[in-house]
Amino acid sequence: MDVLVTQVFNGLSGGSILLLAALGLALTFGQMGVINMAHGEFIMAGAYTAFVMQQVLGAAGLSLLVSLPMAFLVGGLLGVLLEATLLRRMYHRPLDTLLVTWGVSLILQQLARDVFGTAGVDVPAPGWLSGPVEVLGFSFPRSRLFILALAIAAVVALSLALRLTPLGRRIRATVQNRQLAESSGISTRRTDVLTFFIGSGLAGVAGVVLTLMGSISSNLGTSYIVDAFLVVIVGGIGQIKGAVIAAFVLGTVQSWVEYSTTASIAKVILLALVVAFLQARPQGIFQVRTRSLA
Amino acid sequence: MLRMEDVDIAYGRTTVVHGVSIEVPADGVAAVMGHNGAGKTTLLRAAVGLLPARSGRILLDGEDVTALPPNRRVRRGLAYVPQGQQSFGQLTTAENLRVVADGRPRGAALVDEALDLFPALKGLLGRRAGLLSGGQRQQLAIARALITEPRLLILDEPTEGIQPSVVAEIERTILDLTRRGGLSVLLVEQHVGFALDAAGRYYVLAAGRVTAEGSGGTGAATDVRTAMAI
Incomplete structure (x- = not known):
């Protein structure tokens, strides 16, 4: 029973981290079709934002709460800069986008090494996130519960924003039929920029969360970018709910396989399972259903 | 209202519309006719x-x-209103209308007015547009266009591929719109009778060039059909 509860919790916890890393990609890759390899470095930028905030503010609790919106802003602005300077010229050229953003990711990693050094740095968690919480005789780390709650809050906020706000409607309309959106009076240019801002901002938030998991360094993003793409592809391109399910399923599978093997073997088995799944269901968990192509 | 002067349009190096000039007068209707591939949609x-x-x-x-x-x-x-009853398929009927109305001072009223023109849509507001029939999607497309309070409405084959009972309703709505004033219409239509009934001026396009033009009205049908047969 102990093992079952622990593994289920580890799966949910791992899934919530994957989800936070992938949620922004679900917008920029899943919805806009832009393969942004620098998304991982936006996560890293968010993590270093938390580090800088703690250096400036001192108090860990306050700095964490300030870091979340600040990292969203930093990630978002980096995304807008990338979109405005490079990506806007490369829509519908996925291979070019992949190469260019990979180059940008290398530049950002080097920049982080130059500014913060090559050694990892720690961002101590505030006292209220240290230690475990006892529930029904089981103990769960507070930081992991915080991450889970934050992931759920991020998904709910994003889903509500996409469904209920004018910007959300414009984003969904532009994603579905760019030319129709443009000829209906929607500025797809402005919508693209705002979509990229939100998607990249979510990467920044994921970075703050990762500081609760251990020390951070310039290659933090590279550890998560492949997993984040896996989540979006398995979930079904353009489907936020698919990304949510995929993140928790992948997190749970990884947690169980890791329990009986090692982390490296678990990664290999997970990738093999994903390949097998995509052979059987190339469109991912969810697909768009309509009576017409429009 | 709209004037296109000596316009060339190309796909890559291939020019498909050659030196076309057309005019849609204020509060008037102009129809562009021609066979498939003539360059109407491109124009x-x-x-x-x-x-x-x-x-x-x-x-x-x-x-x-x-x-x-x-x-x-x-x-x-x-x-x-493009060809093919295009809509935002994953958005509901209501969202298809609101996405265009958002940010307009009379947004909610404009949606209501558009729905009054196409009452059939009122019962479908919560349904995803991708699940509507072709005729319903075309009504939605015209309603969405009207919410922008246009002074010039451009319609590309609005009755193509739609069941006859709905075609009659769409044609009637378009004729009503053109007759109440304040709206100019540029219409591409294969159905010559309807196009000439609506239009004060017509153009026949063949191989990307205007091969005939003149005043509309049902009396021009023979001239148009002759021009299109050449």
């Missing part, structure tokens, strides 16, 4: 801004809009 897409004109000028109320993107032409009073 409309250039008028809207979805395709660049390689040469020539496009004037909206005397203002040169040739270089403006489509959304800015829409803000200047142009609305476009």
